[in-house]
Each structure stands twice: as structure tokens, then as C-alpha cells.
Amino acid sequence: MANEIIGGDVVLAADGTPLKASLNKAMRKNRIRALLLVTPLFLFIVFSFLIPIVEMTFRSVDNWQVGTLMPKTTTALAGWDGKALPDEPVFAALIQDLQAGAKAREIGKVGTRLNYEKSGLRGMITRSGKKSLKVKEGPYKEKILKMHKKWKDLETWTVIKRNTAPYTMGYYLNAVDMKYDKSGEIVMRDENRRIYGKLFLRTFAISMAITLICVMLAYPIAYLLATLPLRYSNLLMIFVLLPFWTSLLVRTTAWIVMLQSQGVLNDLFVFFGLVSDDNRLQLIYNLTGTIVAMTHILLPFMVLPLYSVMKTISPSYMCAALSLGANPMVAFIRVYMPQTLSGIVAGSILVFILSIGYYITPALVGGTDGTLISNQIAYHMQKSLNWGLAGALGALLLSSVLALYLIYNKIVGVDNMRFG
Amino acid sequence: MSELQEPLVRFIEVQKSYDGEILVVKNLNLDVARGEFLTMLGPSGSGKTTCLMMLAGFEPATHGEITLEGNPINNVAPHKRGIGMVFQNYALFPHMTVFENLAFPLKVRRMGRSDIEAKVKRVLDMVQLHDFAERRPSQLSGGQQQRVAVARALVFEPQLVLMDEPLGALDKQLREQMQYEIKHIHESLGVTVVYVTHDQSEALTMSNRVAVFNDGIIQQLATPDVLYEKPDNAFCAQFIGENNKLIGTVKDKSGNNCIVDIPGSGIVHALDVNAGNIGGATSLSLRPERVEIDPSEGKYPNVFEGKVKELIYLGDHIRTRVNVCGHDDFIVKVPNISDHASLVKGHPVKVGWRADDCRALDVYQEP
Numbered sequence: 001m002a003n004e005i006i007g008g009d010v011v012l013a014a015d016g017t018p019l020k021a022s023l024n025k026a027m028r029k030n031r032i033r034a035l036l037l038v039t040p041l042f043l044f045i046v047f048s049f050l051i052p053i054v055e056m057t058f059r060s061v062d063n064w065q066v067g068t069l070m071p072k073t074t075t076a077l078a079g080w081d082g083k084a085l086p087d088e089p090v091f092a093a094l095i096q097d098l099q100a101g102a103k104a105r106e107i108g109k110v111g112t113r114l115n116y117e118k119s120g121l122r123g124m125i126t127r128s129g130k131k132s133l134k135v136k137e138g139p140y141k142e143k144i145l146k147m148h149k150k151w152k153d154l155e156t157w158t159v160i161k162r163n164t165a166p167y168t169m170g171y172y173l174n175a176v177d178m179k180y181d182k183s184g185e186i187v188m189r190d191e192n193r194r195i196y197g198k199l200f201l202r203t204f205a206i207s208m209a210i211t212l213i214c215v216m217l218a219y220p221i222a223y224l225l226a227t228l229p230l231r232y233s234n235l236l237m238i239f240v241l242l243p244f245w246t247s248l249l250v251r252t253t254a255w256i257v258m259l260q261s262q263g264v265l266n267d268l269f270v271f272f273g274l275v276s277d278d279n280r281l282q283l284i285y286n287l288t289g290t291i292v293a294m295t296h297i298l299l300p301f302m303v304l305p306l307y308s309v310m311k312t313i314s315p316s317y318m319c320a321a322l323s324l325g326a327n328p329m330v331a332f333i334r335v336y337m338p339q340t341l342s343g344i345v346a347g348s349i350l351v352f353i354l355s356i357g358y359y360i361t362p363a364l365v366g367g368t369d370g371t372l373i374s375n376q377i378a379y380h381m382q383k384s385l386n387w388g389l390a391g392a393l394g395a396l397l398l399s400s401v402l403a404l405y406l407i408y409n410k411i412v413g414v415d416n417m418r419f420g
Numbered sequence: 421m422s423e424l425q426e427p428l429v430r431f432i433e434v435q436k437s438y439d440g441e442i443l444v445v446k447n448l449n450l451d452v453a454r455g456e457f458l459t460m461l462g463p464s465g466s467g468k469t470t471c472l473m474m475l476a477g478f479e480p481a482t483h484g485e486i487t488l489e490g491n492p493i494n495n496v497a498p499h500k501r502g503i504g505m506v507f508q509n510y511a512l513f514p515h516m517t518v519f520e521n522l523a524f525p526l527k528v529r530r531m532g533r534s535d536i537e538a539k540v541k542r543v544l545d546m547v548q549l550h551d552f553a554e555r556r557p558s559q560l561s562g563g564q565q566q567r568v569a570v571a572r573a574l575v576f577e578p579q580l581v582l583m584d585e586p587l588g589a590l591d592k593q594l595r596e597q598m599q600y601e602i603k604h605i606h607e608s609l610g611v612t613v614v615y616v617t618h619d620q621s622e623a624l625t626m627s628n629r630v631a632v633f634n635d636g637i638i639q640q641l642a643t644p645d646v647l648y649e650k651p652d653n654a655f656c657a658q659f660i661g662e663n664n665k666l667i668g669t670v671k672d673k674s675g676n677n678c679i680v681d682i683p684g685s686g687i688v689h690a691l692d693v694n695a696g697n698i699g700g701a702t703s704l705s706l707r708p709e710r711v712e713i714d715p716s717e718g719k720y721p722n723v724f725e726g727k728v729k730e731l732i733y734l735g736d737h738i739r740t741r742v743n744v745c746g747h748d749d750f751i752v753k754v755p756n757i758s759d760h761a762s763l764v765k766g767h768p769v770k771v772g773w774r775a776d777d778c779r780a781l782d783v784y785q786e787p
């Protein structure tokens with residue numbers, strides 16, 4: 001207090017500078033130190049995580065192909081009213097673009113892009129590109145209309161015009177099972193062509209089921225771990241952590257060995273006469289396989305937060321509840337369980353978020369009805385090479401996880417959670 | 421507390437072992453009278469908590485019987501015993517408000533809403549926390565939490581309340597205040613309290629009777645004044661209050677008195693409490709306030725020459741350390757009265773005491 005002088009409203013330090021300012025100065029060193037400590041990790045995260053995410057999200061709306069590779073057509077189509085096929089000037093522009101694109105071997109990209117919106121357009125563009133090289137003079141409209149019958153279709157032109165815009169919602173519409181109809185209105189896809197909505201729902205449902213099973217399996221184990229004397233609980237902890245020390249692939253293949261129709265479990269069932277030999281249970285390459293294998297893999301992520309919370313709960317709470325007249329059941333439910341709530345929530349978030357984006361296990365043991373949205377994303381990344389759609393699906397997945405997290409946070413409060 | 425009444429609690433030849441090798445409680449016999457405030461006092465590890473846990477039902481007795489109102493309760497589950505308990509860390513349920521904590525024992529007894537509110541309000545008034553009903557335990561100070569814990573153990577009106585070092589976590593001033601509050605609650609409610617502490621002054625302040633525990637055995641069970649003035653054995657004499665200890669050999673015994681030879685210093689006349697056989701070793705116990713400096717000639721049978729080693733001024737008395745009978749740590753409390761002897765450090769001094777104030781006890785070996 002001695003060297004603190006009150007000067008007007010501002011509290012001054014001994015040397016006359018405002019106390020706030022000299023405090024800031026004193027803190028700056030600490031702040032710089034903290035900044036330097038986090039820099040390496042921060043840079044790593046920026047390059048390995050943030051930039052790829054931004055990049056993928058950008059791809060999900062990016063629509064450069066038509067505008068860049070067919071600039072003349074784009075300009076010519078700007079004034080088109082869309083009521084009837086365009087006039088000669090548009091076709092003149094189109095032929096130049098086709099010729100330039102075909103020479104540069106770039107025109108296929110336009111085809112691929114347009115094909116996402118309406119199938120058959122890739123063929124039309126590549127064929128016309130090749131043929132355009134032979135066209136020397138006009139009138140071009142007639143010649144182009146002969147190159148492919150789809151040029152006569154008004155919808156083709158609607159699609160091209162729509163995609164002259166540099167950004168598109170097309171991938172997102174696709175990702176939620178919607179599309180533009182002939183007249184350019186946004187509508188749901190036909191019932192039998194809706195894939196992703198169902199897949200999202202299934203992913204959420206499976207993740208929810210896995211989370212629930214994990215809670216039910218992990219709770220008793222964590223309780224045992226937290227209450228057992230140290231020498232036993234250490235041993236048990238090793239068993240819980242064992243999965244972490246084995247390769248994911250090994251664990252998943254082990255489940256294949258266990259669960260396949262000629263596998264250990266089915267052999268046992270047949271041996272004990274529970275099922276007949278020609279009627280073996282299908283336990284893998286379906287939903288069951290995905291749930292069993294993923295539960296096994298994610299269980300430690302539930303056990304650890306639960307254990308760390310339970311470890312801090314003194315046994316005297318239970319004793320107190322009993323001494324106050326609650327029977328052991330009531331004491332457990334009313335006094336013990338509420339105190340573990342933060343652990344349950346933390347574990348559930350962890351398991352749910354991990355399973356919602358899980359890829360390798362469902363890919364190996366999921367069959368057709370046990371695959372998740374991430375498998376579709378991988379398919380579009382690696383097989384169909386529709387990165388825009390993959391980006392849109394990924395962005396939707398990411399934002400739904402974030403939304404869930406925010407809701408959880410609202411209900412429980414992140415401060416109340418303890419991870420591991 | 422009439423002698424005719426049956427005791428509320430009886431421990432009958434109770435033994436307890438956790439590992440099957442060491443007896444933590446060895447042959448405990450103890451009666452707790454109705455309405456009594458009985459304290460189990462003893463050093464850490466002496467088995468006090470274990471006794472309380474057996475009474476509350478959280479630990480089974482290895483041998484023997486515990487009765488509550490004459491009924492054996494060895495096989496009664498803890499939640500059916502109806503015994504209130506205050507824990508050292510209070511064990512207030514952190515996810516419930518003060519009100520909910522206090523209502524908990526009433527709710528599990530399926531009491532009506534209005535009854536619950538009335539009773540909770542009554543105990544909250546009793547511990548002066550009416551304004552804190554909606555707070556969480558974490559929003560209370562240590563002393564307030566402690567009061568809630570006491571209130572919770574009392575709200576369902578048990579006839580017996582157990583407290584295991586309930587004030588251990590509080591600072592000295594708060595602890596003393598709470599000692600009086602608990603004492604007053606006990607007196608006004610007439611509830612029976614079995615209290616555990618390792619703090620001897622706490623035990624003396626609060627209790628009707630004190631059971632001194634050591635090594636799984638009750639060393640002495642007596643009222644606080646008897647415990648202080650007439651310790652039965654060397655452990656009690658040393659554990660409770662300040663004590664001068666002189667070790668010697670029993671030379672002779674006559675009636676209640678005995679003569680003890682302090683090697684190299686001479687003969688002490690003492691009260692034979694527990695001195696053992698002639699020729700055996702004994703430890704003499706003498707309270708510092710029962711020793712007089714420069715007594716008049718012939719006043720005491722025991723007078724020795726000593727040398728003042730240290731003087732500490734404590735206001736109401738002067739704590740004087742003297743070298744007497746070869747002991748460097750002989751303490752005398754010289755009352756600060758108008759004509760008290762003037763003492764100078766390093767000067768020789770005479771000290772004297774009565775034979776009856778000097779109790780010849782067994783020899784206690786500190787572990």
C-alpha cells in the first residue's frame with residue numbers, strides 16, 4: 001500500500017505512472033512468454049487442421065469451372081432470359097470456348113462439373129469439344145445443336161447459366177438430398193435417390209447407441225476402478241488401457257475373426273446348439289459389427305473421464321447418505337450418481353464426437369448398413385473425386401458436431417466437465 | 421443420566437481387525453448413557469474412528485456385540501440404525517443446496533412437504549443459518565459448512581449422534597466457538613453424543629465423560645476433572661494436560677503412599693496409584709501448577725534444589741523451566757500474584773510439592 005498514490009480517479013504507482021499501465025507492463029513479459037510457448041503447436045494446428053478445413057469448406061461452394069473455362073459463353077449468357085434456347089451470339093461464344101477448352105484439354109472439367117447437376121452433360125461437353133475443332137464458320141447454332149441432342153434441351157442451358165456463377169449451393173443441396181428441378185426450383189430428390197439424409201440420421205443414431213452402450217459398460221468398471229484398493233485398480237486400469245496399446249487395425253481384424261460366420265463366436269453357438277450350423281448368425285459386415293467393434297475401441301474414452309470424476313468423490317458421501325437413512329440404492333442414485341454427471345457428459349461428448357466421424361472401423365466391418373457418413377466422404381474424396389460434395393458433407397458434419405457441443409455446453413457447462 | 425437407566429449404547433467385548441493379524445480395537449467394553457456427551461480421545465491411529473464406524477455400521481465388528489437400547493445391532497444395516505453422523509470433511513452433498521441437504525434425511529423417510537419445511541427451518545434457526553438455505557455447500561465458509569453438517573445429523577431427530585473430529589478442519593478461534601455451540605445444542609436437545617477427537621482440550625471442554633484411547637484399549641474412562649487430576653496411568657497423565665515426569669524405583673510402600681528413589685537425587689514421597697512392586701520402576705507424575713517455588717521450611721515432604729533454566733512470561737503465570745533431579749525439562753507454573761518469588765535465569769532455586777499431588781504410575785514407553 002505504501003507506494004500506491006491516489007491521484008484523482010487513477011491509481012498511480014510509486015513512480016507516478018498509472019497503476020494499470022505499470023501492471024500491464026509487468027504482465028507483458030508473461031504474455032509474450034506464454035505466446036512463445038504455444039506458438040509451435042499453434043502453427044502445427046493451423047497448417048494441419050485449420051487450413052485444410054477452410055480449404056475443404058471453400059471447395060464445397062467453389063464453382064470456378066464454367067466461369068473460368070467458358071468465359072465468353074458466361075458473358076454471352078448474362079442477358080439470356082431462359083425462356084427459349086439462346087440465340088446465335090451465345091452459340092458463337094460457345095464454339096470459341098469449346099475450341100479453346102478442347103485444345104487445352106480442360107473442357108472435361110466443365111463436363112464433370114455440369115454432370116454433378118445433371119447426368120449426361122459430361123458426354124455432351126466432351127463430344128462437342130472434340131467436334132468443335134472441325135467447325136470453321138457459322139452459323140454456329142445449327143451446327144452445335146447437331147453435335148448432341150441435349151443442346152436442344154432448355155434445361156441444359158438453365159444448368160449452364162446457373163453455373164456461370166462463381167459460387168454454388170449445388171453441393172450442399174446434394175448433401176441434403178435436394179436438387180434444382182427443370183425450371184431451377186429447389187426440390188427434394190426422388191424418394192429412392194435420397195442417400196445422405198438417411199446416412200446422417202443413421203450416423204447419429206449409431207453414434208448415440210454406441211455412446212449409450214459405452215456409458216452402461218463403462219460406469220460399473222469406472223466405479224470399480226475408483227473404489228478398489230490401489231494395487232487391484234492399477235491392474236484393472238491396464239486392462240482398460242490395453243486397447244490403446246494395440247493397433248486399431250489389429251483390434252478391428254480381431255473382431256472379424258471373432259464375429260464372422262465361420263468365426264469363434266458362431267462356432268461356439270453352434271457347438272452349444274444355440275443355432276444350427278446352416279443358420280449361422282450374421283454378426284459382422286453389418287450394423288452389429290460396427291457397433292460391437294466401435295464400442296470396444298471407444299470404451300476407454302468413456303472409462304477415463306468417469307474414473308477421474310469418481311476418484312474425487314469421497315466415500316464419506318455414501319456413508320453420510322446411509323447414516324441419514326437412505327437405503328444403498330437411493331443413496332447411490334440420489335447422492336453418488338449426480339456427482340458423476342459431469343463425467344458422464346464429458347465421456348459422452350468425447351465418444352459421440354469420435355464415433356460420429358469414425359471411418360476405418362465401419363469401412364472394415366460395416367458392410368452396407370453399418371457404414372457411416374465419413375465413409376461416404378472418403379468415397380467422394382478417393383473414388384468419385386467429387387471434392388465439392390465431400391467438402392459439403394464434411395462441413396455439415398462439422399457444424400452439426402459444433403451445434404451439439406454448444407447445446408451440451410448450454411445445458412451442462414464446459415466448466416463442469418473433466419476429460420480424463 | 422440416572423444410574424438406574426439402561427445405557428443407550430453398549431460395546432461388549434468388541435474386537436476389530438482389518439487384516440486378520442493386528443487387533444485395531446482390543447476388547448472394548450463401553451457403556452454410553454442416555455443424554456451423555458462422551459468423547460473418545462486418543463492419538464491418531466488409536467482406533468477411535470474404527471469404534472465409531474462399528475457403531476454407525478460401516479465396519480463390522482470382528483468379535484463381540486454392540487447394542488443400541490438393549491438390542492444387538494451387529495446385523496442391522498447402517499441406514500436402519502437411525503444414528504446421526506457428522507463427518508470430518510462434513511460430507512455435505514455438493515449438488516444439493518443447504519435446504520436440500522437438510523431435507524434429504526426427511527425425504528427418504530417419506531415425510532410430508534410441510535413437515536419437512538418446518539423441521540428444516542427449525543434446525544436452520546438452531547444453527548443460525550436461516551439466510552443460507554438456497555446456497556450450495558461450496559458457497560459457505562468452513563464454519564458454516566460445519567454447522568450445516570451438524571444440523572443435518574440432527575434434523576431427523578436421532579437419539580444418538582456420532583461426530584468424528586468434526587472441528588479438525590477449522591482454525592483455532594472458530595473451533596473454540598463451535599465447541600461451545602455444539603455443547604449448547606447437546607444440552608438443549610438432550611441428544612446423546614459420541615464425539616471423537618485427538619485434541620485433549622476439546623475433549624475436556626465439551627464432554628461429560630472422556631474415554632482415553634491408546635493402542636486399541638481404553639486407558640481411562642472418567643469425567644474431565646478426574647481425568648486431569650487423577651490419571652490412572654502414565655499414558656493418560658502425559659496425554660492430558662502438561663505433566664512433569666520423574667522416573668525412579670519403588671523403595672517402600674505404606675498404605676496409599678510410597679517412597680520412590682530417584683537415582684542420583686534422593687527420595688520422593690508420592691501417592692501410590694499404580695506403582696507396581698517394591699524394587700520395580702515407576703514414573704512419577706506431577707502437574708506444573710502443583711509445584712511451589714521456595715516453599716516455607718517443613719511445608720512439603722518433597723523439596724529439591726534446582727536451577728532456573730528458562731523463564732517465559734505468559735501474563736497470568738510465568739512458565740519456568742527448572743533443572744531438578746537430573747531432569748532439564750521440569751516445568752513450574754508460577755502464578756503471577758503480587759508477592760510471587762522473583763526468579764532470575766541461572767540462579768539456584770528450591771522447589772517443593774505435596775506427596776498426594778505426585779502420583780506414582782506405571783512406566784509408559786513411547787512407541
Ligand SMILES: Nc1ncnc2c1ncn2[C@@H]1O[C@H](COP(=O)(O)OP(=O)(O)O)[C@@H](O)[C@H]1O
Pocket residue numbers: 438439444462463464465466467468469470471
Ligand atoms: N479401512 C482400513 N483398512 C485397514 N486398516 C485400517 C482401516 N482403517 C483404519 N485402519 C487402521 O486401524 C488403525 C486405527 O485407525 P483409526 O480407527 O482410524 O484410528 P483413529 O481414528 O484413532 O486415528 C490404524 O492403524 C489404521 O491404520
Ligand SMILES: [Mg+2]
Pocket residue numbers: 465468469470
Ligand atoms: Mg480418525
